[in-house]
Amino acid sequence: MANVISDETIEYVGILSKLKLDDAEKEQAKKDLEEMLDYIDQLGELDTEGVEPMSHVHPVSNRFREDVVTNGDEREKILKNAPEERDGAFVVPRTFD
Numbered sequence: 001m002a003n004v005i006s007d008e009t010i011e012y013v014g015i016l017s018k019l020k021l022d023d024a025e026k027e028q029a030k031k032d033l034e035e036m037l038d039y040i041d042q043l044g045e046l047d048t049e050g051v052e053p054m055s056h057v058h059p060v061s062n063r064f065r066e067d068v069v070t071n072g073d074e075r076e077k078i079l080k081n082a083p084e085e086r087d088g089a090f091v092v093p094r095t096f097d
Helices: 007-016 023-044 075-079
Strands: none
Touching: 007 023
């Protein structure tokens, strides 16, 4: 275990995260952080020569389509359901003065 987290670092992380940790929780957090950093170091040892950077594990591509209106202008049909209509729009009760 090459990474050692100090008590001061745990205190600082607790302050930043606005967590109140008791002594047992601080020890567990310190152990967990050390394990995470060790794992990250282990990943750094991998040979990535010739591996292209990627943003996603699976190949992802955007599927674009033309923006075509399919339902047309049905304003009159929709406004028939309105309890009250004015100038081609729904009239609703005022929510503030």
